[in-house]
Amino acid sequence: MTTDSTVKAPGGTELGRYLRARRARVTPAEAGLPAGTGLRRTPGLRREELATLAGVSVDYYTRLERGRENNPSPAVIDALARALRLSGDTHERLYELAELASGRLTEPHPTADDTVRASTLRMLEALAPLPAYVVSRYSYMLAANAPGKALLPGLWDWPAEQRNVTRYLFLHPVGRVLYRPWEETVATSVAHLRAVGGADTDSPRLANLVGELLLKSPDFARIWERYDVCERGGGSKSFDHPEVGAMALTYEVMTLARTGGQRMVVYQAKPDTPDEKAMLGLAPQD
Template sequence: MSEGTELGRFLRARRAQIRPQDVGLPAGTGSRRTPGLRREELATLAGVSFDYYTRLERGRETRPSPAVVTALGEALHLSAEALNRLHELVALAAGQTPAPAPGPARTVREPVRALLETLRPSPAYVVSRANDLLAANRPGLRLFPGITEWPVERRNLTRYMFLHPMGRKLYRDWEKMAARSAAHLRAIAGADPDMPELAQLVGELVVKSPEFARLWERYDVEARGGGEKHFQHPEVGSMRLSFEVMAIFRTDGQRLVTYQAAPGTPDHDAMLLLDMASPKEAVFSEGTGR
């Protein structure tokens, strides 16, 4: 294996993000040629030899024990998702490749599309493993202004965030949301590193968006299961909505995303306006082209 392995890039990227003072080491004087921790510092923190860690980072050592991987994760302050990603990369380096995942399922079942409509006025939509927008109710589609200007096959929410003119304007805390979006794609890539549609999306974003390229190289990993988003929508103004992400049973990675706000609040009023402003059309679905 060469120094260009995914495992080596992950370790170098995460090592560069840890400052000596973050792990109780003296910062020293003068400038450091190496951003973050040096190899010898990380090796010491993880309890392995400098030579062993160097071989591991360069791809010359491919079978570290689970204890070593855990120690590296602790030294690098990895989250649970990032530690899982490290274990996956170690398995890949050892030649333990996962079974190929089935092709992308782009057809949303009729009962699920009907459910989207019953959730109104709450915005709701269905996305694929790679965040392609497969179906949405009226407020869910209107939540992303301008996305219908794109052909159906290009309606991807990560692509929208980084490449659509409205993507940066829609989110009040765009930098934070963008970082989490890139980290979420890293988590997806860990579960299925050979997914063609994900590789194509990442390749496009790396070329067209310097912000995405920078975030992608950080190798942050984060699974998304819910939280809060603050929108600045051009039609209804500010909305701070909570959201939940739920896997759809017996589909190839499809997820249902719903948004809510407490009744009687300005956020809920804005959400109602979003639904009222929606065009009188059928629920969007790739299967129908609507």
């Protein structure tokens, strides 16, 4: 169906693609450079501008971006990160891709296991009436308690192999209207998919998921090309739920040990608020 080419453009390295994507995100004004004259063919920094800001030669930077130089020093990586205004997860991703390009990072991520431990399933049930579910490394839905299932209406109508939360956001009619604001929610989800992909960019499962979304969703293709990365550790989401109405919930994300990347997501609301009343409406009524 799809191949790794749906995730990575032919030629070059993932490091080069990341540098190009991030370079296009920084304007000359943001970098403290004069706008200059004439028509710019690139929406962001030119190669020579970034090279100057990072203190490397244009030839060296060009070879780095084109995959002909694969061993940048930590000092060069930090200089590029400063010039590209990277911090946190985006800075760490630059380091990780440099390690991959150099061949120093060769240990593959553990293969994801879709089997959810019995103890984890018991925990999900004990958390009710809080909505909770378990997803795989690439956000495939593996298990949920009753409120967790009710939180994402329509997802469970799909076959198990299609129950992916990111896929739901872009391709399910309810997923496209469930969250407010939708654009911000999906941008975070795509950035998280970029982050957890990490060194596992050759994963057939990731390639198939991304390939399908690139083919079927122009919105996904547009956001994927930004190359934003963000590890998700919790936050808040606003819903316009078809059954219980509007509600704002906070959530925590916990990585489950020895599972190859499984995560448990648990939602809650402030006590004695309309949000809590709406959330409790997700639980089956006796």
